[in-house]
Amino acid sequence: MLNRTPDSVYLDHAGSTVCAKSLMDSFAAEMSSVLYGNPHSASWPSQLSTTRIEDIRLRLLNFFRADPAEYDLVFVANATAGVKLVVEAMRSLPHGYVYAHHQACHTSLVGAREDARHAACLDDDGVQSWIQGQDPFRDVARHAATLFSFSAQSHMNGRRYPLSWAKSLKDQAATGSRQLYTLLDAASLSATSQLDLSAPEFAADFVVLSLYKIFGFPDIGALIVRRSAEAVFDHRRYFGGGTVDMVVCVKEQWHARKTQFLHERLEDGTLPFHNIMAIDAAMTVHKRLFGSMDQVSAHTRYLASRLYEGLRCLRHGNGLPVCVLYTDPPDGEGSRPSGPMVSFNLVTSDGGWVSLAEFDKLAILKKMHVRTGGLCSPGSIATALGLEPWEMRRNLSAGFRCGTDNDIMAGKPTGVIRASLGAMSTESDVDSFVEFVEEFFMEETVPAPTTESPQHSTENAAAMRVKAVTVFPIKSCAGFSVPRGTRWEVRPEGLAWDREWCLVHRGSGQALSQKRYPKMALLRPSLDFDRGVLRVEHGVSEQEGIIDFVEIPLSAKPDLFDTRDRQTSSRVCGDEISAQSYSSDEINDFFTDALSVPCVLARFPAGGRGLGSRTTKARMQKHQRPNKIRQLPGAFPDIPSPPDSDSEQQENGKILLANESPMLLVHSSSVDALNEEIVGRGGESVPDATFRPNVVVENLPGQPGEPAYAEDSWSGVRIGDQDFKFLGACRRCHMVCVDQATAERREEPFSTLAKTRRFDGKVYFGAHMRHDAANRHGVAGQVPTIEVGDSVTVYDER
Ligand SMILES: *Cc1c(COP(=O)(O)O)cnc(C)c1O
Numbered sequence: 001m002l003n004r005t006p007d008s009v010y011l012d013h014a015g016s017t018v019c020a021k022s023l024m025d026s027f028a029a030e031m032s033s034v035l036y037g038n039p040h041s042a043s044w045p046s047q048l049s050t051t052r053i054e055d056i057r058l059r060l061l062n063f064f065r066a067d068p069a070e071y072d073l074v075f076v077a078n079a080t081a082g083v084k085l086v087v088e089a090m091r092s093l094p095h096g097y098v099y100a101h102h103q104a105c106h107t108s109l110v111g112a113r114e115d116a117r118h119a120a121c122l123d124d125d126g127v128q129s130w131i132q133g134q135d136p137f138r139d140v141a142r143h144a145a146t147l148f149s150f151s152a153q154s155h156m157n158g159r160r161y162p163l164s165w166a167k168s169l170k171d172q173a174a175t176g177s178r179q180l181y182t183l184l185d186a187a188s189l190s191a192t193s194q195l196d197l198s199a200p201e202f203a204a205d206f207v208v209l210s211l212y213k214i215f216g217f218p219d220i221g222a223l224i225v226r227r228s229a230e231a232v233f234d235h236r237r238y239f240g241g242g243t244v245d246m247v248v249c250v251k252e253q254w255h256a257r258k259t260q261f262l263h264e265r266l267e268d269g270t271l272p273f274h275n276i277m278a279i280d281a282a283m284t285v286h287k288r289l290f291g292s293m294d295q296v297s298a299h300t301r302y303l304a305s306r307l308y309e310g311l312r313c314l315r316h317g318n319g320l321p322v323c324v325l326y327t328d329p330p331d332g333e334g335s336r337p338s339g340p341m342v343s344f345n346l347v348t349s350d351g352g353w354v355s356l357a358e359f360d361k362l363a364i365l366k367k368m369h370v371r372t373g374g375l376c377s378p379g380s381i382a383t384a385l386g387l388e389p390w391e392m393r394r395n396l397s398a399g400f401r402c403g404t405d406n407d408i409m410a411g412k413p414t415g416v417i418r419a420s421l422g423a424m425s426t427e428s429d430v431d432s433f434v435e436f437v438e439e440f441f442m443e444e445t446v447p448a449p450t451t452e453s454p455q456h457s458t459e460n461a462a463a464m465r466v467k468a469v470t471v472f473p474i475k476s477c478a479g480f481s482v483p484r485g486t487r488w489e490v491r492p493e494g495l496a497w498d499r500e501w502c503l504v505h506r507g508s509g510q511a512l513s514q515k516r517y518p519k520m521a522l523l524r525p526s527l528d529f530d531r532g533v534l535r536v537e538h539g540v541s542e543q544e545g546i547i548d549f550v551e552i553p554l555s556a557k558p559d560l561f562d563t564r565d566r567q568t569s570s571r572v573c574g575d576e577i578s579a580q581s582y583s584s585d586e587i588n589d590f591f592t593d594a595l596s597v598p599c600v601l602a603r604f605p606a607g608g609r610g611l612g613s614r615t616t617k618a619r620m621q622k623h624q625r626p627n628k629i630r631q632l633p634g635a636f637p638d639i640p641s642p643p644d645s646d647s648e649q650q651e652n653g654k655i656l657l658a659n660e661s662p663m664l665l666v667h668s669s670s671v672d673a674l675n676e677e678i679v680g681r682g683g684e685s686v687p688d689a690t691f692r693p694n695v696v697v698e699n700l701p702g703q704p705g706e707p708a709y710a711e712d713s714w715s716g717v718r719i720g721d722q723d724f725k726f727l728g729a730c731r732r733c734h735m736v737c738v739d740q741a742t743a744e745r746r747e748e749p750f751s752t753l754a755k756t757r758r759f760d761g762k763v764y765f766g767a768h769m770r771h772d773a774a775n776r777h778g779v780a781g782q783v784p785t786i787e788v789g790d791s792v793t794v795y796d797e798r
Helices: 020-031 045-065 078-090 105-116 124-131 165-173 209-214 227-235 262-264 273-290 293-312 354-366 378-383 388-396 427-441 518-522 585-595 670-678 750-756 778-782
Strands: 071-076 098-104 119-122 145-151 182-185 206-210 221-226 243-247 254-257 321-327 341-346 371-373 414-421 464-471 487-490 503-504 526-530 535-543 544-552 568-572 575-581 600-605 663-666 695-699 716-719 724-733 762-772 792-795
Touching: 045 071, 045 273, 071 078, 071 262, 071 414, 071 792, 078 098, 078 105, 078 145, 078 182, 078 206, 078 221, 078 227, 098 105, 098 124, 105 145, 105 182, 105 378, 124 165, 145 165, 165 182, 206 209, 209 221, 209 273, 221 227, 227 262, 273 293, 293 321, 293 341, 293 427, 293 526, 354 371, 354 414, 354 750, 354 762, 378 414, 503 575, 503 792, 518 585, 535 585, 544 585, 585 600, 663 670, 663 724, 670 695, 670 750, 670 762, 716 762, 750 762
Parallel strands: 098 119, 098 145, 145 182, 182 206, 663 695
Antiparallel strands: 071 221, 206 221, 243 254, 321 341, 341 414, 371 414, 464 695, 464 792, 503 600, 526 535, 535 544, 568 575, 575 600, 663 762, 716 724, 716 792, 724 762
């Protein structure tokens, strides 16, 4: 039995936490029957730990076929910590070191260059010429030692590199005077293949690996050191508890290092001894379930080629491939076999890239667990995607970070999708994943661009009315429906009281969102102006009366706020905002208990003053600008325009904590049309509230009104006597799948939206707008308001 839910597909085996239940049982049995002590004293439990650890160290060396006479194994937190130990030793050498790494290295190996006197990044040819005598450092730092590191297998695309490089380079170095050491990163290779240190051509001095990638558990790594290279560590300066025999620190400063085994000199502090014991159980269970590493290797190789073929064969209706693959073909001529993973990007039928953020949203929804992004693989990613250093820097300054929504920059992807296979992967995992890609990303028919202009209503013919007005006083919590007959104030930053508050994580300072904490939907704020409070209710059943609540004064009295830290800077969608956090335990505990997340309530200064304001992020879509290139429907170009040509950006519209723009409008005909699609596909219809709109408009009964999705092409509306300018279509994520009444996650409506409302790889529904006060004078200009039932007229200024 594996700890995966039966309906999920787990294809992210680097750092896999998929553990066998039998492993947990056997580990639990040992832990609850034997008392192990911190291995530093003479007590019986302590001695027992020491013995067990030494046995396990030996068992691991045997597992990698490393002769204990020739190698020592040092326990480290992870592969990266192993690299850092080597770097620490190398930089303490009397003449320091020069460093070369192969281009396909993991970030953790690239970082080793920072302590080196000189550093170089080599491609395959660079390594070959070095082997043939072209030392990349021949003119520099003659006395420094050389460290060369490379990956046995790229964790970006699975490509394998010759282990013989270490030996060839050593042979070459033997002809000169410089000391050369080689570091092999076997973290990816060893996860699904037998790492064999007994092979005659194996020559690396240091090997780093992550044991959790092999066994799933425990989270620990290993550094294997060839004894002939141990001298490198003689100059290491730091010592910690456990690595010395004696320390004098009063009056004199002197210490005696442990000398017998290298691991004794390097394992500072208390070893994670329970983790180490777990390795023993893990190795036993792994063998019982999966047999030898060679069997794992054969199994995963078969699955990887099935996955590769499955993805390679997917074609759009026009014959273009759906996937651009970065992994070498398993049957490629002369190519070395790759590790069991497939890296790729998706393309649309017209050749555009599909954004990874969009792919992720669907993958999460469909429980397809794969890794996306730069994968800590800067060199391989840059090579595979053709990214130049200047482009990567430009992307960073333009706001790109790992995991952001805009991952297609200047027409190039900034990361990849990687599906990797492990011992526990099955044929059905592979098939479900290929079917998923086919279902959502293969376009059978290619949409022809529409050329005729969409129909627009003429000015002043009221076609619609306001069906509902909703404010969301606390960002990401439930909405407060403005009662019929109540006029509600509209401010430059949106509806009054909208996203005036937010909940901030106590640790990270991040504003909480429903995307991560769906239970926020169950926190129901209401504004009670008579009593001057924001009342927030939370509870299972209104009928049964089990409702907990808290009341927060609407007036922002200074004594309510935390004075130690008046301006809590929090992050909303990656932008820094400043909000004042409340000091009351009663208030903060209410939210903390309701969500089971340590958080505080924070209030945003009204009107978005000073630091408090954020610039509206929604952009005018091209179709809404006067010089539109292409008519809707068909495309929502997402090309950020230069600031000087985009007056929307220049005005710095102020907004509170709404994610994108001051207000969100949804046309109820569009919700109806979407529901028809959903029901037609066998799903359940969703209410308007699913989309968390501020304003819902509807056609007048008995009149043709505006068709579904007409809002895509409006440039503005007049509601009652107020004008609103449209800012662009609203890009959607799987947060729309949180049922706002129950906080449960469903597949709809995102699943159907992704099939019917995806343009240029992005999913849109509803429109952003902001109040336009330009032409209003008198009362309508001073206190602009809207109300349920107000007439709605579309205007078209083009
Ligand atoms: C996972 C991985 C690492 C990093 O391992 P940690 O255990 O996270 O330090 C380094 N290199 C490769 C090839 C990997 O796959």
